[in-house]
Amino acid sequence: MRKIFSIILLAGLPATCMAQDSLIMRKISDEIMLHGKCYDDLRVLCKEVGHRLSGSPQAAKAVEWGLEAMQEAGADRAWLQPVNVPHWIRGKEQLKIEFEGSSDKVEIPILSLGNSQGTDGKLLAAGIVMANNFEELEKMPDEAVKDKVVFFNYRFRQDLLHTFHGYVDAGPYRWRGPSVASAKGASAVIIRSVSTGIDDFPHTGSMHYADDVAKIPAVAIGNSSADMLEQKCKTGNVTAYLTSECRMLKDSVRSYNVIGEIEGSVYPNKVVLVGGHLDSWDAGDGAHDDGAGCVQSIEVIRAFKKLGIKPRYTVRAVLFMNEENGLRGGYAYDDSATARGEEHIFAIESDAGGFSPRGFSLAMEDDKARQIRYYRELFKPYGLYDFEQKGGGADISPLHRHGVPAAGLRPDPQRYFDLHHTANDVFEQVNHRELKLGAVAMTQLIYLISNYGLK
Amino acid sequence: MRKIFSIILLAGLPATCMAQDSLIMRKISDEIMLHGKCYDDLRVLCKEVGHRLSGSPQAAKAVEWGLEAMQEAGADRAWLQPVNVPHWIRGKEQLKIEFEGSSDKVEIPILSLGNSQGTDGKLLAAGIVMANNFEELEKMPDEAVKDKVVFFNYRFRQDLLHTFHGYVDAGPYRWRGPSVASAKGASAVIIRSVSTGIDDFPHTGSMHYADDVAKIPAVAIGNSSADMLEQKCKTGNVTAYLTSECRMLKDSVRSYNVIGEIEGSVYPNKVVLVGGHLDSWDAGDGAHDDGAGCVQSIEVIRAFKKLGIKPRYTVRAVLFMNEENGLRGGYAYDDSATARGEEHIFAIESDAGGFSPRGFSLAMEDDKARQIRYYRELFKPYGLYDFEQKGGGADISPLHRHGVPAAGLRPDPQRYFDLHHTANDVFEQVNHRELKLGAVAMTQLIYLISNYGLK
Numbered sequence: 001m002r003k004i005f006s007i008i009l010l011a012g013l014p015a016t017c018m019a020q021d022s023l024i025m026r027k028i029s030d031e032i033m034l035h036g037k038c039y040d041d042l043r044v045l046c047k048e049v050g051h052r053l054s055g056s057p058q059a060a061k062a063v064e065w066g067l068e069a070m071q072e073a074g075a076d077r078a079w080l081q082p083v084n085v086p087h088w089i090r091g092k093e094q095l096k097i098e099f100e101g102s103s104d105k106v107e108i109p110i111l112s113l114g115n116s117q118g119t120d121g122k123l124l125a126a127g128i129v130m131a132n133n134f135e136e137l138e139k140m141p142d143e144a145v146k147d148k149v150v151f152f153n154y155r156f157r158q159d160l161l162h163t164f165h166g167y168v169d170a171g172p173y174r175w176r177g178p179s180v181a182s183a184k185g186a187s188a189v190i191i192r193s194v195s196t197g198i199d200d201f202p203h204t205g206s207m208h209y210a211d212d213v214a215k216i217p218a219v220a221i222g223n224s225s226a227d228m229l230e231q232k233c234k235t236g237n238v239t240a241y242l243t244s245e246c247r248m249l250k251d252s253v254r255s256y257n258v259i260g261e262i263e264g265s266v267y268p269n270k271v272v273l274v275g276g277h278l279d280s281w282d283a284g285d286g287a288h289d290d291g292a293g294c295v296q297s298i299e300v301i302r303a304f305k306k307l308g309i310k311p312r313y314t315v316r317a318v319l320f321m322n323e324e325n326g327l328r329g330g331y332a333y334d335d336s337a338t339a340r341g342e343e344h345i346f347a348i349e350s351d352a353g354g355f356s357p358r359g360f361s362l363a364m365e366d367d368k369a370r371q372i373r374y375y376r377e378l379f380k381p382y383g384l385y386d387f388e389q390k391g392g393g394a395d396i397s398p399l400h401r402h403g404v405p406a407a408g409l410r411p412d413p414q415r416y417f418d419l420h421h422t423a424n425d426v427f428e429q430v431n432h433r434e435l436k437l438g439a440v441a442m443t444q445l446i447y448l449i450s451n452y453g454l455k
Numbered sequence: 456m457r458k459i460f461s462i463i464l465l466a467g468l469p470a471t472c473m474a475q476d477s478l479i480m481r482k483i484s485d486e487i488m489l490h491g492k493c494y495d496d497l498r499v500l501c502k503e504v505g506h507r508l509s510g511s512p513q514a515a516k517a518v519e520w521g522l523e524a525m526q527e528a529g530a531d532r533a534w535l536q537p538v539n540v541p542h543w544i545r546g547k548e549q550l551k552i553e554f555e556g557s558s559d560k561v562e563i564p565i566l567s568l569g570n571s572q573g574t575d576g577k578l579l580a581a582g583i584v585m586a587n588n589f590e591e592l593e594k595m596p597d598e599a600v601k602d603k604v605v606f607f608n609y610r611f612r613q614d615l616l617h618t619f620h621g622y623v624d625a626g627p628y629r630w631r632g633p634s635v636a637s638a639k640g641a642s643a644v645i646i647r648s649v650s651t652g653i654d655d656f657p658h659t660g661s662m663h664y665a666d667d668v669a670k671i672p673a674v675a676i677g678n679s680s681a682d683m684l685e686q687k688c689k690t691g692n693v694t695a696y697l698t699s700e701c702r703m704l705k706d707s708v709r710s711y712n713v714i715g716e717i718e719g720s721v722y723p724n725k726v727v728l729v730g731g732h733l734d735s736w737d738a739g740d741g742a743h744d745d746g747a748g749c750v751q752s753i754e755v756i757r758a759f760k761k762l763g764i765k766p767r768y769t770v771r772a773v774l775f776m777n778e779e780n781g782l783r784g785g786y787a788y789d790d791s792a793t794a795r796g797e798e799h800i801f802a803i804e805s806d807a808g809g810f811s812p813r814g815f816s817l818a819m820e821d822d823k824a825r826q827i828r829y830y831r832e833l834f835k836p837y838g839l840y841d842f843e844q845k846g847g848g849a850d851i852s853p854l855h856r857h858g859v860p861a862a863g864l865r866p867d868p869q870r871y872f873d874l875h876h877t878a879n880d881v882f883e884q885v886n887h888r889e890l891k892l893g894a895v896a897m898t899q900l901i902y903l904i905s906n907y908g909l910k
Contacts (some may be wrong), residue, residue: 030614039653158888159485161837198494198887356811356867358838382616383813383867385840412811412838412867414888432653433613433869 046285055087066258074305075260091245100236118244146185277323292354311450334398349393359386364405501740510542521713529760530715546700555691573699601640732778747809766905789853804848814841819860
């Protein structure tokens with residue numbers, strides 16, 4: 001009994017408050033489901049701004065859009081926070097494949113991996129060596145790999161029910177595959193996309209060159225092309241003809257995080273943060289990744305103001321710049337918070353797609369996690385039940401490393417890695433109700449924490 | 456303690472069995488996620504057979520397809536069960552609208568409501584009277600409605616988080632709206648579609664004429680057109696010009712339920728049923744409604760056979776005919792079961808779309824429901840958590856009325872009523888992983904019940 005009582009105290013929720021909170025949570029839901037602006041905001045961001053890689057003109061346009069959207073949502077204050085971001089450009093790129101016994105070359109859709117070095121626009125022609133995983137490559141003699149194009153044919157594990165587990169499993173082939181192949185003397189790398197898709201969209205995404213290897217070109221191909229290439233590699237010699245212009249420019253670009261806030265009535269200097277990232281890859285619309293998280297975060301501000309909810313702690317929405325290929329926005333925000341001595345009591349990020357929300361992942365001390373799990377019953381009517389996963393979000397990870405309790409919105413993960421980092425991550429793939437339900441859940445949690453704190 | 460023990464006995468699940476079951480459930484999941492055929496089956500049903508309204512040539516083709524698919528899945532026996540179905544045909548249909556002060560007529564996309572009578576191909580021209588709900592129409596004097604076209608402008612409640620609750624709320628405008636308007640002397644009815652969509656797809660679906668009213672034409676329009684028509688009706692006189700050929704033909708058509716089964720090793724005469732409905736509306740592909748339920752039911756048979764699972768009770772998959780506009784398949788199946796003295800210990804239907812499964816609805820005595828809820832922990836790794844909803848499915852409702860415990864697969868409901876009964880319910884709207892996860896959940900539950908029974 002004492003334990004139950006202490007949990008209730010901990011959660012700051014006597015029974016009368018629970019009933020009151022449940023009513024306010026319903027008002028939040030009604031407001032967003034009936035009058036929410038996040039879906040319309042997303043249309044504008046996707047279709048009028050478009051994709052917005054860090055350093056690009058569209059990223060600059062997105063910053064302007066974000067500031068205006070934050071002001072229109074009714075933020076007490078909205079401002080831009082300077083961030084220097086890397087400037088990677090794609091340019092033209094083409095991969096053709098020639099099979100033994102055929103004089104025709106077949107063009108395969110590709111996306112160079114983010115931050116990779118291309119062929120300087122020159123033709124790179126070399127035989128392909130297929131490796132199904134790192135171990136297979138390691139076992140090959142160096143001379144069999146030297147000057148060849150390594151094809152990492154590692155498949156996304158469709159048997160893993162949480163696709164983010166599959167992403168963690170296959171992701172290393174994108175992130176460090178190029179360095180592993182380069183260390184063996186390869187001249188370039190082709191990877192089977194880190195993708196659950198049963199189509200031919202290539203998926204880009206960040207890669208990283210180890211300090212001691214040559215920066216060889218690295219491209220992703222879609223699953224259908226990878227299936228075809230796998231068959232061809234099993235039955236004969238295959239030659240790759242790759243031309244690409246991508247490169248990291250020397251100079252960084254001045255960009256911005258976009259911030260809006262509602263001042264806390266009791267603790268104006270203590271911040272509850274909600275955010276997503278404003279930059280995207282340069283394919284598709286960056287709709288699920290992470291236009292969704294941005295417009296949901298703006299919706300939190302809008303719903304608070306529209307409903308006249310006055311938070312006791314300051315509620316701050318942040319659209320981070322450069323999550324995809326540098327995380328400079330997350331670091332700049334954290335540096336600024338440290339420099340200003342700002343206290344963040346909680347930070348949550350939505351960066352897993354605009355799908356039906358199923359719960360929140362938590363990265364914090366047990367006592368605090370227990371408080372949030374205690375709210376679980378309040379979220380059940382909204383279809384959220386899973387409060388057991390770990391983790392927050394990339395942009396808030398620098399804050400978290402400095403001790404800020406972090407969380408992530410966890411939507412249904414089944415469709416995300418069909419679309420992630422592809423030309424198919426477009427506005428039309430986002431469902432209006434699913435997107436809004438995510439905004440509802442975030443607003444409700446921010447309401448609870450900005451009212452009760454996190455003890 | 457005794458209670459807990461009795462629940463465990465009730466569920467037939469000592470702890471060792473739980474561990475064993477958990478392993479078999481994982482094998483089922485791996486098999487379907489890696490090698491499942493339901494998505495490929497759905498492609499064939501949608502793209503080679505197409506939509507398949509009862510009585511249509513495509514419905515006949517779907518029956519052939521279903522029998523073959525059931526045999527290929529490895530059913531011990533597969534057969535066709537005769538059903539006489541109504542034969543409603545759509546023919547051509549067109550609605551144009553003329554606004555006061557404009558000489559141009561605007562054409563609006565429509566779908567006549569299923570089972571409704573058209574204009575016999577003749578032009579029906581009449582002024583439109585808008586009513587936001589039944590109460591508004593009732594309050595109007597009869598002479599204001601007589602010979603007019605009633606526009607029921609009732610909106611789907613987007614604030615209801617379970618869209619099936621919204622469907623129950625708005626559905627009566629489709630089902631009995633035409634009779635209500637006819638009783639007031641209207642010459643035709645236009646309804647705002649029963650739709651969560653923010654687009655202009657009209658949604659068809661069954662309607663029913665009361666015995667004592669004239670059978671007036673009834674059509675649905677999409678939400679965008681309804682928004683426009685609402686504005687026009689508020690500001691001036693609007694005239695409808697409707698031509699339609701739809702009608703119910705006098706003669707019923709011989710069709711079939713498609714059935715496949717695996718004989719139970721201990722109780723061959725006791726049946727555990729899993730099913731969906733094979734017919735669809737004559738728009739789109741009938742992909743979510745209910746191609747999904749059909750291919751998932753076939754997948755249950757396939758996975759059992761592939762994994763060598765020998766059920767103690769007979770497992771039977773049924774593709775019911777004529778759920779959409781008659782339910783004759785459900786009645787015929789029930790009649791046959793009664794005539795043959797077959798005992799059904801459990802029946803489950805998948806007819807809520809091929810989306811990520813979230814749980815099972817239950818329609819049965821408390822003791823039996825408790826047994827299934829006891830399995831909840833086993834389903835958590837697969838994302839199913841909601842075992843609290845009531846209900847089974849339409850096709851198995853005749854069985855349920857005779858005492859058979861019934862259940863329904865409950866997928867995420869957010870996108871269903873954007874697509875339901877429209878030209879947009881196509882194969883491309885179904886995600887391969889979400890569809891397969893539904894098949895996994897059904898196979899797992901059928902495994903548990905065909906092994907332990909339902910006590």
